[in-house]
Amino acid sequence: LLQHAAFFGQTDVVSLLIGRGAEIAVSDQQGDDAVSDAAGNLSWDTVRVLLRAGASPRHLTTEWGFSPLHLAALLGDAAGVARELARGAAVDAPTRRGMTPLALAAAAPSRAAVRLLVDAGANVNAADEVQQSVSQYAGEGGDLEVVKLLTARGANLAVTGAVGQSLLYDAATAGNLALTELFAARGLSVDGTRFGGATALLEAARGQHAEVVL
Secondary structure (H helix, E strand, O other): OHHHHHHOOOHHHHHHHHHOOOOOOOEOOOOOEHHHHHHHOOOHHHHHHHHHOOOOOHHHHHOOOOOHHHHHHHOOOHHHHHHHHHOOOOOOOOOOOOOOHHHHHHHOOOHHHHHHHHHOOOOOOOEOOOOOEHHHHHHHHOOHHHHHHHHHOOOOOOOEOOOOOEHHHHHHHOOOHHHHHHHHHOOOOOOOEOOOOOEHHHHHHHOOOHHHHO
């Protein structure tokens, strides 16, 4: 049941099951466990819950190419990030999918870890194998101060996602008023659409995010 919930990115269900004593270290016949299933569907919030509960990161290190710095950034562990940087870890080293430590920290989100990485010279405009930028990872993380910090260091906000949507579109769809207002103030169009024609306003209304619509 835990692995099923992890596969579908049901983070709340995963947390509930762990709290009720579910076994974390169970693997299926293919050798996949809850962490690999969640990561395979890019359910990083679920991966964080599992790792913080003691799940093994072995699939992330062997299949995804995560280093100790990547793992620390993924977890928003600023002390771990500082430790790995002090040990000489490459600040912009990508995983096998092209994710940099800064992208992972921005999505966590961890202001302290992001600051450590940008102060160490991390590329604020790095992109992964599907051209998802650090700004987009930060948008997913939803933390206003992280986005402000990256923008102050030169992060490009004029990026689009897989279906042509802007950062403002994603923020409005998620009901994140603070980020929606920031992106609008930085010149992103409130009338922007994704492929198919849906506008940010329409998606915010569909999600019943009245504070964004108004």
